[in-house]
Amino acid sequence: MANPPHGGVLKDLIARDAPRRKELAVEAEKLPAIVLNERQLCDLELILNGGFSPLEGFMNQKDYDGVVDNNRLADGNLFSIPICLDLDKATIDESGIKPGARVTLRDFRDDRNLAIITVDDVYQPDKHKEAKEVFGADDEAHPAVKYLHHTAGEYYVGGKVDAIDRLMHYDYVALRYSPAELRLHFDKLGWSRVVAFQTRNPMHRAHRELTVRAARARQANVLIHPVVGLTKPGDIDHFTRVRVYQALLPRYPNGMAVLGLLPLAMRMGGPREAIWHAIIRKNHGATHFIVGRDHAGPGKNSQGQDFYGPYDAQDAVEKYRDELGIEVVPFQQMTYLPDTDEYKPKDELEKGIRTSDISGTELRSRLRTGREIPEWFSYPEVVRVLRESHPPRNKQGFTVFLTGYQNSGKDAIARALNVTLNQQGGRSVSLLLGETVRSELSSELGFSKDDRNKNIMRIGFVASELTRAGAAVIAAPIAPFESSRRYARETVEKFGSFYLVHVSTPLEYCEKTDRRGIYAKARRGEIKGFTGVDDPYEAPTKADLVVNLEQSNVRTAVHQIVLLLEAEGLLDQL
């Protein structure tokens, strides 16, 4: 038998309301609706499936105050993180939200009605107090505090919900167990002792050793229960991570571990979060829960110090040990001993013993550069998955963005660079000349400032998508305005490197060597608002490279660009 849920009853609202589902769906169509954002959806999913038992909805003020002040719901149950439906004043007024009202809760991704909330109260939280009490500091370096002040609405709406439907997922559906499904699964496997492992990172040998040790110590089986909702900004995406966990699973002794995905929106709340995580795992039927070093830590505060001590989370769960109802298994960091080729917790090491470690930062750097990741650290099949998602520099996409006057030579450089990179091979190369973009993508645009900016933003978007897909992109519009060049850089840099090359050939020279007579036409007034003639060109102040074809030539310019790319490792032949 799995562990009893928190508060005694699993609040599986989907199962509870299934007989009324049709009625509720009809009613939902007639009610005002609120469209939930990503975090609210994560919270709702765990309210609906009982992961947050004993909650049956979003917290009203009494529950909220109790949780903020002393980790307790109004009925006395332990609960450490506020689960609130935050809304702004305009939405509250437009939807007629007041005590007693029923309001539909809708999924922003597909417009499906998921639940109806019966409003209990609408209240304005003291966010500074919430930040201090729940997250330990009113410091916006903490992601949850930043969210609280900048994203969350100014009011909270409390009330129980009726469940209409579960959220629709299209990825790893078979691994998304609700608490009831997981309990049934444990029952089927005959597991009565299950130690759950929370993670938002890829797992390597140390994690496998840690979970197996915990299982051995408690004579239990293992639930690998990674978070696939919202984690810390900058974390490795859950698609990659789940493939990593799947690759790792066969490394456990036969049938010893199960992988289940948890659609949780983490808050990175350290000690409070550890209590919450334990409660959630208890609801999913686990009997034991591993709390390691710096559990759910958000990193450094604005003073450069850690928000929480490394073992604060362990102390917090220890404090509530008797009423938690799930046994917490505390663990020190695991470290590798090269002399005996084994992993041990740091607190079990004999004095003077040699150890090896690879930090997360070091791992990311090795992935980026393609350097070796040793087998003592991770399994080859795990590394393979990580490498697929983190290609080395010579497989990553990038954009070279040339800007300059018409006939400055930017097109000639772009074409020559295109040929050079194609000769090198290893990537597909996309050439976005100004004239091509103008005819294929921006044919309805003219040459007003607005239209030119729109044109460059489109180039930025296309370049970023191609960069994301691993291509080398060469763009060569005039791009006379700093603001849209900056936009293009920011858009591309989400996925790869961006190099701004200013082709600074002076206007007089561009005009003098213009065989097509375009400047002459502009001077005669046959082309209006021509860049350099009667329209401005803002020269870049921060170009990565400046080339002037009055003083140099195309071959030299291409060579300079190749040297720039080479210095960044983008052209390495591995």
Ligand SMILES: Nc1ncnc2c1ncn2[C@@H]1O[C@H](COP(=O)(O)OS(=O)(=O)O)[C@@H](OP(=O)(O)O)[C@H]1O
């Ligand atoms: N008013 C005006 N100002 C500047 N350029 C003009 C203008 N009207 C037309 N053209 C021709 O359009 C081509 C440059 O377009 P771009 O997309 O590179 O310009 S921008 O970056 O959107 O400012 C470039 O074409 P090509 O010479 O074939 O490259 C210009 O000659």
